[in-house]
Amino acid sequence: MSLACHGLSIGHGSRTLCSDIDMALSGGDIVCLLGANGCGKTTLFKTLLGLMPPLAGEIQLCGQALSTLGRAQIARSLAYVPQQHAPPFPYSVAEVVLMARAAHLPVFAQPGKADYLAVNDALLQLGIGDLKHHDYSRLSGGQRQLVLIARALAQKTPFIILDEPTASLDFGNEAIVLNQVQALGRQAADQNRGIILSTHDPDQAFALDARVLLMHAGRVIADGAAHSVLTSAALSQAYGTSIAVERTASGRMVCLPG
Amino acid sequence: MTASRTTMNTTAAARLLAIFLVALLFGSPALAQRTVTDSAGRTVDIPDTINRVFAAGPPASVLVYVLRPDTLTGWPRALRDNERPYIASAYRDLPETGRLTGRGGEANLEALLKAKPDLIVDFGSIRDTYIDLADRVQQQTGIPYLLIDGRFEQTPAALRLLGEVLGVAERGELLADEAETLFETVETISAGKAPSDRPRVYLARGPQGLESGTTGSINTEIIERAGGRNVIDAGDNRPGSLVQLSMENLIAIDPDVIVTWDMNFFHSAQRSPLWKGISAVQHEQLYLSPTAPFGWIDRPPSLNRLMGLAWMSRLLYPDQWSSTLAEDARRFYRQWYQVDLTDRELGVLLSWAEGRPPE
Amino acid sequence: MSAQAERQALQRRESFPPPTGNASPAATPWKLHTAQGLVAALLLTAIVTAILVGPYPLTVGQALSALLGSDDPQARTVILQIRLPRVTAALLTGASLAAAGAAYQTLFRNPLVSPDILGVSAGAGLGAVLGIFLSLPVILIQLSAFFGGMAAVLVVAFIVRLTRLSDPTLALVLTGVVVGALAGAMTSLLKIMADPYDQLPAITFWLLGSLASITTADVAPVLPLVLLGLLPLILLRWRINLLAFGDEESRALGVEAGRLRIMIIMAATLITASVTAIAGVIGWVGLIIPHMARMLVGPGFSRLLPMSMALGAAYLLIIDTLARSLSSVETPIGILTAIIGAPFFVALLARGRPQWQ
Numbered sequence: 001m002s003l004a005c006h007g008l009s010i011g012h013g014s015r016t017l018c019s020d021i022d023m024a025l026s027g028g029d030i031v032c033l034l035g036a037n038g039c040g041k042t043t044l045f046k047t048l049l050g051l052m053p054p055l056a057g058e059i060q061l062c063g064q065a066l067s068t069l070g071r072a073q074i075a076r077s078l079a080y081v082p083q084q085h086a087p088p089f090p091y092s093v094a095e096v097v098l099m100a101r102a103a104h105l106p107v108f109a110q111p112g113k114a115d116y117l118a119v120n121d122a123l124l125q126l127g128i129g130d131l132k133h134h135d136y137s138r139l140s141g142g143q144r145q146l147v148l149i150a151r152a153l154a155q156k157t158p159f160i161i162l163d164e165p166t167a168s169l170d171f172g173n174e175a176i177v178l179n180q181v182q183a184l185g186r187q188a189a190d191q192n193r194g195i196i197l198s199t200h201d202p203d204q205a206f207a208l209d210a211r212v213l214l215m216h217a218g219r220v221i222a223d224g225a226a227h228s229v230l231t232s233a234a235l236s237q238a239y240g241t242s243i244a245v246e247r248t249a250s251g252r253m254v255c256l257p258g
Numbered sequence: 259m260t261a262s263r264t265t266m267n268t269t270a271a272a273r274l275l276a277i278f279l280v281a282l283l284f285g286s287p288a289l290a291q292r293t294v295t296d297s298a299g300r301t302v303d304i305p306d307t308i309n310r311v312f313a314a315g316p317p318a319s320v321l322v323y324v325l326r327p328d329t330l331t332g333w334p335r336a337l338r339d340n341e342r343p344y345i346a347s348a349y350r351d352l353p354e355t356g357r358l359t360g361r362g363g364e365a366n367l368e369a370l371l372k373a374k375p376d377l378i379v380d381f382g383s384i385r386d387t388y389i390d391l392a393d394r395v396q397q398q399t400g401i402p403y404l405l406i407d408g409r410f411e412q413t414p415a416a417l418r419l420l421g422e423v424l425g426v427a428e429r430g431e432l433l434a435d436e437a438e439t440l441f442e443t444v445e446t447i448s449a450g451k452a453p454s455d456r457p458r459v460y461l462a463r464g465p466q467g468l469e470s471g472t473t474g475s476i477n478t479e480i481i482e483r484a485g486g487r488n489v490i491d492a493g494d495n496r497p498g499s500l501v502q503l504s505m506e507n508l509i510a511i512d513p514d515v516i517v518t519w520d521m522n523f524f525h526s527a528q529r530s531p532l533w534k535g536i537s538a539v540q541h542e543q544l545y546l547s548p549t550a551p552f553g554w555i556d557r558p559p560s561l562n563r564l565m566g567l568a569w570m571s572r573l574l575y576p577d578q579w580s581s582t583l584a585e586d587a588r589r590f591y592r593q594w595y596q597v598d599l600t601d602r603e604l605g606v607l608l609s610w611a612e613g614r615p616p617e
Numbered sequence: 618m619s620a621q622a623e624r625q626a627l628q629r630r631e632s633f634p635p636p637t638g639n640a641s642p643a644a645t646p647w648k649l650h651t652a653q654g655l656v657a658a659l660l661l662t663a664i665v666t667a668i669l670v671g672p673y674p675l676t677v678g679q680a681l682s683a684l685l686g687s688d689d690p691q692a693r694t695v696i697l698q699i700r701l702p703r704v705t706a707a708l709l710t711g712a713s714l715a716a717a718g719a720a721y722q723t724l725f726r727n728p729l730v731s732p733d734i735l736g737v738s739a740g741a742g743l744g745a746v747l748g749i750f751l752s753l754p755v756i757l758i759q760l761s762a763f764f765g766g767m768a769a770v771l772v773v774a775f776i777v778r779l780t781r782l783s784d785p786t787l788a789l790v791l792t793g794v795v796v797g798a799l800a801g802a803m804t805s806l807l808k809i810m811a812d813p814y815d816q817l818p819a820i821t822f823w824l825l826g827s828l829a830s831i832t833t834a835d836v837a838p839v840l841p842l843v844l845l846g847l848l849p850l851i852l853l854r855w856r857i858n859l860l861a862f863g864d865e866e867s868r869a870l871g872v873e874a875g876r877l878r879i880m881i882i883m884a885a886t887l888i889t890a891s892v893t894a895i896a897g898v899i900g901w902v903g904l905i906i907p908h909m910a911r912m913l914v915g916p917g918f919s920r921l922l923p924m925s926m927a928l929g930a931a932y933l934l935i936i937d938t939l940a941r942s943l944s945s946v947e948t949p950i951g952i953l954t955a956i957i958g959a960p961f962f963v964a965l966l967a968r969g970r971p972q973w974q
Contacts (some may be wrong), residue, residue: 051865075871082869087861088726089916099859103871108852110919155870316814335812357813464819465755466830472946477814490946500818501946504829506699509691510673520815522754532832535694557814 001027001062001158003048003078003194008057010040010047016055017043018218027158027192030185032205032226034198035215036239041198044215045161048196050074062158075103079152081162084144084169090135093128093147094119100155122154126180142173149180160184162197166204182208202230202243206253214238227253294423297407297416298384300392304402305376308424312373312401314358314380316558317408321381321416323349324433324561324594326424331355331373337551340616343603344551346596358395367399375401377423381416381560382408382476410479413437413561433594440564441483444571447578448485457574459486460513460538461555467516467523467533468505474498476559481517484570489513505532513538515573517555519547521615545573548610551595565590569611584608649920652913656924660931667704667938668696672945698833706831706839707937708930710892711902713843715929717885718903719910719921720850723861724881725786728911732889732903735793735882739800740769741893742824743807749819750807758823759835759894765800766890770882772796785864785875789882825949826897828937835895846887849880854919857881861916899951901958902929908965 002024009019017040025031033041046052048059050066059066061077079100087096100122101115123129126146131139136147145165152160165181166174181197185208188195199205205212205226212229214222216238222229235243235255244256290306311329313319319334327346332355342350355373356366358380370378378399380392384407396403404423406416414434421430448456459481463469471477473491475498481488489511490501509532516538518524524546527533538544547554547566554566568586572579587607591599599607606616669680673695683689683696717732725734733739744765748758773792782788804824811817850857859867860874860881867874893899910924933950936957940948 046865049869051868071868071873072871075869080866080869082866088728089723089861089911091858091861091916095858095917099862099870102856102859102867105856107856107877110855463815464822465749465752465758468830468947469818469822502822502827502829502949503946504672504699504703504941505832506695506703506941507672507946509695509699510671522752526754530832532694532698535691535698553814557812559814 001192001194003059003061003159003196005048005054005059006057008044008047008059009055010043010052011055012043012052016218018215018220019056021057021213021220023213023223025159025194025196027194028189029194030188030208030210031194031196032199032208032210032212033196033215034202034205034212034230034238037200039215039238040218041215042163045080045163045196045198048161049078049080072103075155075157077157077159079155079157079160081145081148081152081160081165083163083165083167084141084148086137086144090137092132093123093134093136093139094132096136096147097122097151097154100151100153103155118154118156119150122150125153126150140173141169142176145169145173145177146180149177149184158192159194159196162195164198164200167200178204178207185210202226202235202255203253205230206255230255294404294419296384296404297412297419298389298392298405300389300405302396302402302404304404304423308376310373310375310377311424312355312358312370312375312378314378314403315382316357316552317560318379318381318406320552320558320560320562321406321420322379322424325417325421325429326426327596329424331375341549341551344591344595344597344599344607367395370401371399377401378403379406379420380404381406384408408476408559410476410483410559410563411441413441413564417561436593437561437564440567444484444567447571447575451485453487456485456487457514458489458511459484459515459517459570459574460489460508460511462516462518462523462527463500463520464502465520465522467518467520467527468503468508469500470503471500472498475500477556480555480563480566480570484567484574486515486570486574508536512536515543515545517545517547517570517573519549519553519555519557521546524613524615543573544613546610546613546615548607548615550607550610554611561594564594583611649914653924656913656927656931660927660934663931663934663938664704664708667707667934668700670938670942671695671700672941673699702833702836703828703831703937704934706828706836706895707934709836709840709843710828710896710899711906711929711931711933712926713846713888713892713929714899714903714933715906715910715925716847716850716922717889718929719907719918719925720857720881720885721903722907722911723857723916723918723921724878725790726861726863728908729904731900732885733797733900734790735773735886736769736797736800737766737886737889738893738898738900739797739804740772741766741890742898743769743800743804745823745894745897746804746807746811746820749816749823750811752816755830763890763894766893767886769796769800770886770890774879774882785878822949823897824951826899826951826954827940827947827949828896829941829947831895839891839895842891843888846884846891849884850922853877853881854922857918858916897951899933899954901954901962902933905958905962905965906932908962912965 004024006022008021009016011017035041043052047054061069061074097119098111098115101111101118105111123132126149128143128146128150131143136144162181166177169177184195210226211224212222212226213220214229214234221238222234230245232243232245235245242258244258245253246256247253291303292306293301293303295301309329310331311322312331313322313334316334319330322330327349330349330352332353334355334357336354337345337350378395378401380388384405388405392403392405406419414437417430417434417437421427461470461478461481470490473488477500478488478498514537527539527544533539549557552558552562554569555563569583572583584604588599588604591597610616669677675692675695679689679692680696683692687693714732721730721732721734722728741762745758745762748761773789773796776792777785777788780788808817808820811820856872856877859870859872860877864874906929907921907925910921910928914920914924936950936953940950940953
């Protein structure tokens with residue numbers, strides 16, 4: 001079980017966003033992608049998912065070149081949690097989560113008992129079993145994000161990609177979602193699951209005790225454990241403003257402007 | 259009232275423009291003028307002698323053609339191959355001019371001016387819209403524009419009016435008399451039958467034969483004139499219009515006679531089991547009307563319908579006619595369309611009327 | 618509820634009921650079954666009424682005995698040759714347009730989309746008008762309409778392949794608008810050139826849609842084509858839902874979105890072109906019916922498809938029965954669907970909560 005890329009360049013057409021990305025992820029790893037807005041975090045995810053072609057370099061998913069895999073094969077190894085959104089139609093939470101099962105079913109098949117059970121387990125794991133029959137499009141942002149995480153779990157993949165799971169959430173929802181992401185992180189080693197997430201908040205990388213990829217100016221400028229890589233200097237460079245890293249009385253690492 | 263006042267103003271302007279234009283074109287002082295009143299009550303100043311006439315639409319072109327074909331500046335629609343033999347040879351190749359009436363009109367006003375007509379003639383509706391259209395074109399181009407009532411019963415009046423205008427009053431009078439005689443003949447023939455006993459006629463239009471016109475529509479007025487009853491009667495006093503029907507309507511109505519000019523429909527109706535269930539088809543009372551050079555019963559709704567009137571009256575009252583269709587057709591085409599039909603050409607028309615149209 | 622109890626509940630019921638806002642889930646199956654029952658009753662009533670009503674006077678007894686084989690040939694003709702084919706055609710056309718509309722609304726993630734979106738109606742209209750213009754027999758006019766509709770969508774698909782727009786849905790919609798407008802312009806050109814006394818009225822009536830001249834011979838070839846088009850929609854009834862989440866997300870979930878989209882577009886086009894060839898251009902059904910169906914059973918396509926088809930069939934049958942009963946002559950269906958559909962749609966919008974926000 002591995003997700004790796006070598007010499008990867010990402011971008012849209014002739015516009016390169018980031019190049020020379022080398023990364024290898026195994027089961028149990030948590031990787032946190034950090035960088036200023038527009039540095040290419042979402043583009044990297046889409047490239048890893050095979051939704052966009054890489055401009056250079058190669059991606060290996062479980063030992064096979066990504067470009068040789070079909071959509072269903074990719075989706076059986078790699079689940080994607082997009083930033084929360086509302087679909088145009090009022091699907092129920094259960095229906096939304098059930099869609100995770102598409103990768104495991106033949107094209108013309110209908111979901112069966114096992115699929116419904118996977119949905120149920122995922123909802124219970126995230127503590128949102130009671131939302132099952134609710135209209136997904138009418139949930140709060142935080143609830144929607146939890147539903148999308150549940151969907152990724154129901155997809156039963158060795159790897160999960162989360163694109164800024166706490167973006168545009170209010171403080172309370174952010175805490176709830178972050179708790180669930182941390183819970184996923186804690187289980188990652190047990191369940192041999194690899195997680196990549198991006199975030200706008202470096203504190204989260206400390207909280208998850210993740211490996212960090214810090215992106216800046218079209219390059220990965222730092223790659224390593226949060227505690228060794230997220231220095232004041234590196235963060236200040238990446239975000240273009242002076243940032244201090246401090247340890248609180250309780251021992252947590254926090255990043256502060258100034 | 260409003261219309262006539264507007265007309266006065268417009269006419270004054272038009273007169274000035276016309277004088278100016280004519281002066282410009284011919285470099286001569288204003289020609290002799292006279293004033294005529296058209297069917298819509300508009301007074302229009304026209305030159306004394308008229309040599310070129312622009313027909314605003316197909317009905318007008320037929321009216322002008324039967325009176326003075328030499329004045330036609332063109333056909334609204336170029337003649338088709340199977341129509342050409344039935345038009346005098348000198349006029350078969352007149353240019354296509356497009357329609358001036360109807361929605362917006364497709365005839366270009368500059369092209370109209372280029373044709374240098376002395377007069378524009380429209381034959382058909384004289385409702386306010388058409389009055390306004392005529393006034394506008396007249397004002398814009400400076401060419402006098404005559405509106406002539408196109409209703410079937412107004413045919414003799416139309417012939418007299420335009421005959422007078424075009425300087426062929428005698429021919430207008432002659433044809434008007436002939437039209438009146440024909441009207442009287444068919445009326446006398448059908449007068450013997452009480453209206454409720456007259457044959458019930460369905461005019462089938464469209465490729466499926468399921469379009470028709472209600473009583474009072476310009477498309478079907480020939481039926482009543484020929485002594486039949488239009489089976490599509492809206493029952494109210496709405497002005498007639500084109501309508502669509504279903505096969506069930508037809509079965510419920512079960513007309514005695516069906517007339518059409520649509521060859522596709524004519525042939526398919528004879529094969530269709532549904533149409534075969536209709537008495538008219540069963541009793542071989544489904545008739546195809548020739549359409550060369552113009553339709554006999556419509557298309558356009560103009561003087562060409564006089565031929566259809568004689569034909570349809572003969573269909574409805576076959577034993578009342580002493581002359582044969584062949585004699586009548588030969589005479590009509592010579593008198594009105596000014597063509598001497600060869601036996602072959604006449605034969606084509608007659609077998610067409612018997613359901614064997616030319617390929 | 619414990620995980621154990623939840624699992625048991627799930628094993629009893631294999632599918633999920635649709636959401637009804639934040640209402641108690643327990644109320645949902647009851648509502649769902651009531652809606653399905655009512656629509657089934659409506660459909661049945663409409664069919665019976667349509668068979669019994671018509672300009673040819675038949676008593677209920679005559680109509681029934683004609684169905685069972687009476688010896689009154691005219692009554693048999695009216696029932697078996699005219700009303701039954703027409704009722705069948707109305708059901709088929711309504712169900713087809715609603716099915717295609719439901720598929721397109723899901724595919725294009727927009728509840729305001731109708732089957733015309735990729736130009737199939739405009740293409741079919743052009744085909745039919747060309748057929749009328751060339752004075753072809755009816756069967757060839759119908760074929761011309763069918764191929765016109767198919768061709769328009771194929772042209773759209775071809776142009777979309779040439780373009781490099783990153784959003785395939787947007788590319789399809791924009792190209793559909795362009796091709797539809799072109800076909801419309803060519804139709805107008807033919808109308809200008811057509812014989813105003815002969816072809817123009819036929820063209821006008823055709824473009825307004827009508828089932829007035831439907832015969833068994835018209836319905837027979839269309840039925841298998843529609844079934845052929847419905848088959849992929851039925852087989853893909855669950856997977857098509859994923860497209861409602863957009864191209865990237867559905868692909869990330871393991872769906873070959875491009876292939877799936879093409880399959881659905883071809884199926885919906887086949888269905889729409891087939892019925893448009895015999896019924897003419899009929900608007901509104903494919904727009905409002907899936908919308909109503911979604912309000913009743915939710916957006917899940919496995920339920921949306923049959924509900925849309927049943928409602929569409931009932932709606933068009935009622936409209937067509939009105940079309941032949943309102944006056945002594947036919948009222949074009951396209952006019953009725955718009956006159957009845959448009960205010961109805963506004964009422965739905967005013968009452969229900971908008972679902973695309």
